[in-house]
Amino acid sequence: MPTVTEVEPMIHVDHLGKQYGERTVFSDISFDVNPGEIVSIVGPSGCGKTTLLRCVVGLMKPSHGTVLVSGTPVVDPPEGVAMVFQHFGLFPWKTIAANVAYGLTAKGVSMKDAAPRVHELIKLVGLEGFEKSYPYQLSGGMQQRAGLARALAVEPGVLVMDEPFAALDAQTRDILQLELLRIWGTRSAAMMFVTHSIDEAVLMGDRIVILRGRPSSIFDIVDVGIPHPRGRETVDTDRFRTVRDYVWRAVMHDEADDTPLPTDADAVRIEPQSHRNMNGHDHG
Amino acid sequence: MTTNTKTATRTRIARVSSTPQASTTPSRRKKITLWASAGLGILVVWQVGFTLFAPAYIATPIGAILAIPTVFADPIFFPDVASTLGAVFEGLLIAIVAGTIIGLAMGRLPDVNRVLGMYVGAFYAIPLIAIVPLFTVWFGYTPQARLAMIVLEAVLPIIYNVAEGSRIVSATYLDVTRIHRVAWWRVWTGVVLPNALPYVLAGLDLAIGRALIGAVVAEFVTAIDGLGTYILFNVHSFHQNEAVIALIVVVIFALVIRALINLAVRRGLPWYQPVKEA
Ligand SMILES: Nc1ncnc2c1ncn2[C@@H]1O[C@H](COP(=O)(O)OP(=O)(O)OP(=O)(O)O)[C@@H](O)[C@H]1O
Numbered sequence: 269m270p271t272v273t274e275v276e277p278m279i280h281v282d283h284l285g286k287q288y289g290e291r292t293v294f295s296d297i298s299f300d301v302n303p304g305e306i307v308s309i310v311g312p313s314g315c316g317k318t319t320l321l322r323c324v325v326g327l328m329k330p331s332h333g334t335v336l337v338s339g340t341p342v343v344d345p346p347e348g349v350a351m352v353f354q355h356f357g358l359f360p361w362k363t364i365a366a367n368v369a370y371g372l373t374a375k376g377v378s379m380k381d382a383a384p385r386v387h388e389l390i391k392l393v394g395l396e397g398f399e400k401s402y403p404y405q406l407s408g409g410m411q412q413r414a415g416l417a418r419a420l421a422v423e424p425g426v427l428v429m430d431e432p433f434a435a436l437d438a439q440t441r442d443i444l445q446l447e448l449l450r451i452w453g454t455r456s457a458a459m460m461f462v463t464h465s466i467d468e469a470v471l472m473g474d475r476i477v478i479l480r481g482r483p484s485s486i487f488d489i490v491d492v493g494i495p496h497p498r499g500r501e502t503v504d505t506d507r508f509r510t511v512r513d514y515v516w517r518a519v520m521h522d523e524a525d526d527t528p529l530p531t532d533a534d535a536v537r538i539e540p541q542s543h544r545n546m547n548g549h550d551h552g
Numbered sequence: 553m554t555t556n557t558k559t560a561t562r563t564r565i566a567r568v569s570s571t572p573q574a575s576t577t578p579s580r581r582k583k584i585t586l587w588a589s590a591g592l593g594i595l596v597v598w599q600v601g602f603t604l605f606a607p608a609y610i611a612t613p614i615g616a617i618l619a620i621p622t623v624f625a626d627p628i629f630f631p632d633v634a635s636t637l638g639a640v641f642e643g644l645l646i647a648i649v650a651g652t653i654i655g656l657a658m659g660r661l662p663d664v665n666r667v668l669g670m671y672v673g674a675f676y677a678i679p680l681i682a683i684v685p686l687f688t689v690w691f692g693y694t695p696q697a698r699l700a701m702i703v704l705e706a707v708l709p710i711i712y713n714v715a716e717g718s719r720i721v722s723a724t725y726l727d728v729t730r731i732h733r734v735a736w737w738r739v740w741t742g743v744v745l746p747n748a749l750p751y752v753l754a755g756l757d758l759a760i761g762r763a764l765i766g767a768v769v770a771e772f773v774t775a776i777d778g779l780g781t782y783i784l785f786n787v788h789s790f791h792q793n794e795a796v797i798a799l800i801v802v803v804i805f806a807l808v809i810r811a812l813i814n815l816a817v818r819r820g821l822p823w824y825q826p827v828k829e830a
């Protein structure tokens with residue numbers, strides 16, 4: 269095994285830029301996501317979070333720069349990448365079981381052969397008994413559980429989520445955040461988690477990429493530094509509050525606004541290029 | 553036309569999802585009562601008015617009822633019914649398959665839409681009756697001319713609805729297929745086609761009526777055996793009551809087909825139940 273400082277990043281984003289015609293959405297974005305790490309992406313609405321995510325997974329071509337997933341340049345969506353969508357994206361004509369199995373059956377695996385894994389995942393996300401239901405018969409939170417199970421069914425090394433809980437009510441969101449952390453603890457995927465909610469970014473993320481400006485670029489990458497497993501009590505820790513306040517000010521901080529960043533900024537700021545020991549989590 | 557398409561879809565969804573309880577609500581019962589008494593009123597006015605003021609060979613409700621035994625005993629009636637309705641059925645099947653394929657291609661492939669869109673729009677706009685004489689030149693005075701007419705009439709609303717409906721496949725669905733690296737043909741069969749199904753059904757709803765018109769009109773012009781010819785012949789030979797019975801058979805056929813489709817939807821497409829009530 270290589271030493272921790274030489275861990276090959278699962279996702280390597282290198283000087284990525286995207287333009288729509290004349291308009292530059294973001295430029296010069298570089299960061300890594302290591303195996304088993306969750307990186308939250310925050311930034312104001314319209315700053316290009318969705319665009320960035322779609323470029324990373326190969327649903328969209330960047331205008332500049334490259335993305336490597338497991339060391340291979342991304343052109344089209346590569347094998348071993350899964351995505352969870354804000355509006356779930358479940359097929360209304362398929363049962364929950366068939367939706368969860370989609371990544372397998374779409375490759376020619378029979379529903380029967382997929383059944384054991386589908387059953388296991390449905391159990392994992394807490395949807396037992398709803399295998400034969402159709403999406404419209406489930407609440408939004410349950411639909412997103414199915415969306416998560418579908419993403420996990422292909423055993424992805426990279427899991428990206430675009431505001432997966434934004435369409436849900438606050439209570440369901442709170443529950444699903446912790447559920448996701450629990451489920452992710454049983455896997456070892458590198459995860460990119462786009463969210464509008466700064467609290468959510470801190471709770472979910474090992475690191476937080478803050479996008480800002482027009483065109484946007486990385487303002488900062490924050491090391492959350494809260495060990496796993498995390499729970500509801502995590503939000504009551506001093507560290508959580510420190511990080512949240514810093515990220516909040518960083519996101520809200522306007523160019524015209526002279527308010528200095530918090531004095532404890534150095535406690536959370538890290539250089540984007542610096543090496544981190546990302547194998548330190550214990551989530552067995 | 554877009555508005556029409558959407559309306560068609562919405563009515564169908566509403567109809568499919570109406571529960572047994574809903575059918576016995578007071579407002580529903582009132583509607584049925586009104587509907588029945590209006591129908592009865594029309595029949596009475598028709599009967600009384602025509603008995604008093606019209607020549608005896610003009611059809612009346614009682615005359616039509618009395619003509620039923622004669623019609624059913626007529627050795628050519630049932631073969632004529634079978635001929636026309638068989639052709640309508642066949643034509644509808646062809647129209648569903650062809651219309652769905654062409655509609656999907658138009659909806660999803662901009663190049664196809666550019667080539668075909670104008671023609672479909674034009675054909676949809678003109679009275680197709682004008683084409684029947686042309687068909688008789690191409691196909692002769694044959695059942696093939698009738699079938700061609702039925703298919704042409706029925707295929708247009710299906711193409712139109714399916715094209716309109718598949719144009720708006722949710723971008724998320726397509727992202728799901730791309731992220732799972734799904735083969736293109738599986739995207740078509742597994743996503744684009746099921747997504748278009750409600751639109752196929754909406755188009756089919758319109759197509760049934762048009763197919764029957766096509767069949768009857770084609771028979772009027774070509775005089776091949778069938779219900780249209782039966783109607784025309786009886787009207788011309790002062791047997792209007794018999795013609796009315798044939799007409800009623802056409803109406804019943806249309807209603808039965810629609811009921812069958814609704815049943816098939818309820819049984820075969822359970823996911824197609826939800827009503828998005830705004
Ligand atoms: N297909 C497109 N053509 C042109 N401009 C686009 C297109 N898609 C997105 N944009 C623009 O790119 C910018 C970034 O969009 P994007 O959806 O990535 O932002 P976002 O950060 O995800 O926003 P939100 O937080 O609201 O989801 C927006 O200003 C948007 O108008």
Ligand SMILES: [Mg+2]
Nearest residue numbers: 317318319430
């Ligand atoms: Mg977005």
